[in-house]
Amino acid sequence: MYPKHLLTGLAALQALLLAAPTTAQDTPGQPASDDWSPAPFTDFTKNILFYPPSTAVNWHTLYARSLQLPDESLLITWENYPLEPPLVNHPIWKSNDGGATWSNYSQIEDQVNGWGMRFQPFLYTLPVEFGGFPAGTILAAGVSCPFSLEGGVWIDLYASTDLAKTWTFISHVAYGAGPETIANGDRALWEPFLILYNNQIVIFYSDQTDPAHSQKLVHRTTDDLVTWSDPVADVAYSRQTDRPGMTTVAHIESTDKWIMTFEYCGAGGCRVHYKVADNPLLFDEVDATELHTNDTSRTTGTSGPYVIWTPHPDRDDGSGLIIISASNREWVFVGEDDADAEGWKRVETGHWSAYSRSLRVVSIKGEKKVLFANGGNFGPGELNSVACAVLPIPR
Ligand SMILES: *[C@@H]1O[C@H](CO)[C@@H](O)[C@H](O)[C@H]1NC(C)=O
Numbered sequence: 001m002y003p004k005h006l007l008t009g010l011a012a013l014q015a016l017l018l019a020a021p022t023t024a025q026d027t028p029g030q031p032a033s034d035d036w037s038p039a040p041f042t043d044f045t046k047n048i049l050f051y052p053p054s055t056a057v058n059w060h061t062l063y064a065r066s067l068q069l070p071d072e073s074l075l076i077t078w079e080n081y082p083l084e085p086p087l088v089n090h091p092i093w094k095s096n097d098g099g100a101t102w103s104n105y106s107q108i109e110d111q112v113n114g115w116g117m118r119f120q121p122f123l124y125t126l127p128v129e130f131g132g133f134p135a136g137t138i139l140a141a142g143v144s145c146p147f148s149l150e151g152g153v154w155i156d157l158y159a160s161t162d163l164a165k166t167w168t169f170i171s172h173v174a175y176g177a178g179p180e181t182i183a184n185g186d187r188a189l190w191e192p193f194l195i196l197y198n199n200q201i202v203i204f205y206s207d208q209t210d211p212a213h214s215q216k217l218v219h220r221t222t223d224d225l226v227t228w229s230d231p232v233a234d235v236a237y238s239r240q241t242d243r244p245g246m247t248t249v250a251h252i253e254s255t256d257k258w259i260m261t262f263e264y265c266g267a268g269g270c271r272v273h274y275k276v277a278d279n280p281l282l283f284d285e286v287d288a289t290e291l292h293t294n295d296t297s298r299t300t301g302t303s304g305p306y307v308i309w310t311p312h313p314d315r316d317d318g319s320g321l322i323i324i325s326a327s328n329r330e331w332v333f334v335g336e337d338d339a340d341a342e343g344w345k346r347v348e349t350g351h352w353s354a355y356s357r358s359l360r361v362v363s364i365k366g367e368k369k370v371l372f373a374n375g376g377n378f379g380p381g382e383l384n385s386v387a388c389a390v391l392p393i394p395r
């Protein structure tokens with residue numbers, strides 16, 4: 001079974017386990033916590049919305065991603081690990097009350113490979129008409145491969161024109177021959193992330209198909225959602241065994257620059273790094289900076305970063321804040337628009353950490369908040385669940 005060899009290379013993630021909360025009421029995934037829901041349209045933390053059945057396999061849940069619909073309802077999807085068959089899919093749960101209560105809404109099923117939608121879902125709303133799809137169309141990217149992890153892997157793109165209720169396969173984005181493991185030499189693909197830039201949809205992902213790199217970070221572009229460019233490197237180290245991973249990207253609107261965060265799994269563990277570029281297609285041309293807090297502790301973050309930018313809630317000069325989550329930290333790194341290496345403050349959240357915990361600026365009754373979506377950690381699956389928080393913009 002695959003988790004053993006997937007975990008073998010993840011020694012750096014021990015840090016996550018060590019960072020896991022120890023008190024019973026603070027353990028993500030405790031079924032008892034499921035009885036609790038916050039009041040609608042309030043700020044809250046540690047709200048479990050999906051507790052997987054005991055028949056779930058591997059990690060039960062991981063890697064949650066979110067979206068907000070125009071009516072302010074919230075969606076969360078995640079990597080699910082049910083007993084199969086039927087084939088695994090990417091479930092979508094919905095909240096109509098600001099994230100307080102959630103229910104099953106829909107799911108993104110593999111319509112073409114016969115393998116299931118297995119890893120790393122990502123949701124993106126088209127802000128403009130694109131490729132024949134109206135503005136407001138929701139795109140979903142994800143990784144499809146067999147349960148055995150042998151026989152190939154696709155990053156696939158689906159679209160929904162009815163607010164994420166039903167889904168249609170649009171295109172294959174990238175192929176790897178597999179197996180879908182993190183072993184050096186296995187031709188795997190991971191972690192798609194979508195943006196719109198310069199009239200193109202850009203998909204960033206982690207790529208193990210180039211023998212010169214155990215893993216590198218790349219992107220492809222499309223004009224029509226169907227035909228994709230060849231991959232272009234964003235982060236690739238000359239040492240073959242280095243493994244940069246898990247791209248996320250945000251637009252710093254005030255300066256019109258772009259920031260990408262990633263984990264750099266090399267000699268020094270999987271510490272979070274970032275790059276800032278004028279053009280998100282040219283990250284390869286700029287050097288990376290290691291992320292650390294600007295207090296005397298100079299604390300770093302390990303693995304699974306997620307970056308967002310937001311206008312500053314207390315200023316009206318157009319400036320904003322960059323917020324970065326790391327898998328092993330409950331708190332977040334908050335910096336100014338210049339992304340200065342010595343400008344990252346540690347800001348507490350009071351919310352659980354999670355592997356690749358995602359962040360999204362949402363509007364709750366018209367007020368800007370940050371939705372945190374957690375799918376659990378690489379610990380025992382019984383401790384994992386899907387949980388969320390809605391908090392004022394950390395600053
Ligand atoms: C969730 O909803 C979808 C769409 O209605 C349905 O196909 C699926 O079976 C439901 N899943 C669960 C776990 O109830």
Ligand SMILES: *[C@@H]1O[C@H](CO)[C@@H](O)[C@H](O)[C@H]1NC(C)=O
Pocket residue numbers: 294295334335336342343344345
């Ligand atoms: C850390 O960075 C913040 C800006 O994000 C700044 O306001 C603060 O003064 C810095 N702290 C130190 C100790 O440099």
